[in-house]
Amino acid sequence: MKPLSDTYVEETRFGFWFLRSHTWQHHVLRVAINDLRGLFSEPPPSAPVILDAGCGQGKSFQYLQATFAPKRLIGLDADPLSLELSREEARRQGFDVELIGSDCAELDVPDASVDLLFCHQTFHHLVQQDRALAEFYRVLKPGGYLLFAESTEAYIDTWVIRWLFRHPMHVQKSAAQYLEMIRDQGFEFAAQNVSYPYLWWSRATDFGLLERFGLRSAKPVGQREETLVNVVARKPLQGPSQ
Template identity: 85%
Template sequence: MSYLSDNYVEETRFGFWFLRSHTWQHHVLRVAINDLRDLFRAPLPDNPVLLDAGCGQGKSFQYLRQTFAPRRLIGLDADPHSLNLSGEEAARQGMDVEMIGSDCASIKVPDASVDLLFCHQTFHHLVEQDQALAEFYRVLKPGGYLLFAESTEAYIDTWVIRWLFRHPMHVQKSAAGYLEMIRRQGFEFGPQNVSYPYLWWSRAKDFGLLERFGLRQPKPFGQREETLVNVVARKPVEGCA
């Protein structure tokens, strides 16, 4: 397979299958998009241009349309096969989605041309994370929003995830590490724009099975190492602090 990035980390067969599963669509994607919507503390942009960075097989498209009503939706991925599947998914949904084959570290989109940039469970696959975040900042309009949803190192670096999936382990970060990285790039957000979902599938080590069977109590917020972090971060308007 020829990928559109020199640093692309190929997914396992299981991982590729999982990205089209019911669990992925309804318990991961849909839940994350709803949570990101709830993290807005300002009106949503009207008729936005929305870029899905790392769109995979396009399973996010229907939820992004329902939630954000974009006038233009762009799907970006570095895997040509995934892009083809995304195009097929858009056709099934009756949607007009522009497909771009591109690395997140070098996005083929003009400066300040995007209102919303959706990056869901993509960033931990990227080797050139600083360059990708700089590209996200570049393509967003002043006042535009980064919708960032990620699994953290505490989850990615567990034996079951390392066994089932494939990731560049040397770039994984904690929740605090991702938030600091986004803030350092120049994005603005406050505590009200951040959430730490504690979902059954995101439990480190056992997917919450011990809790489900009553063999262990879930750790409360502040006493656990977070496995998920979602943030809605704004690119400042020029001249504004």
């Protein structure tokens, strides 16, 4: 099926299979959503409208439902086959999910209509990242939250990831560059709203095997090149004063 975006970078067969795997669901999605929930400085909105931007095959739906109890859940993706699988996943889980076929750079979602926008491992697939972030800001309500979880260039630009998956390499960024980009768009966050997970699957060279066998000690934050960054960033209640 033809993608719904001219800039869509089609995933490899392995990548498409991996996004259906237990490892992806249990060790990546579940862990990321739990971590993001802990980064809120105050309780998240009750019964929120959630937009999952880049919902893929819908494996996040069960975790978003369990964690945030949304009154409305919207899944968006530019890949028609992924949307079909998301529909099947929602039906299997018994969830009422609205699905939209769209590029993240042109969201078919009204202004200021979303409480929580979940963007997990999607941004490094996007070519028009600035436009997508502007769209995220537009559709969030004042006081709404961007839940952003992303792999950085240090991880994406490794031989094993480049061999197994397909990404637009010219747009990859460091953790600091992603955070700067989010802040420049107008979102607000503090140090306590950011985390740098150092999970086994995100180790750029050996998937943490040397540390697991006691052959090397894990470097602390500030002494390593981060491979993951999570942030809960808030759209201000009021825009900048004129």
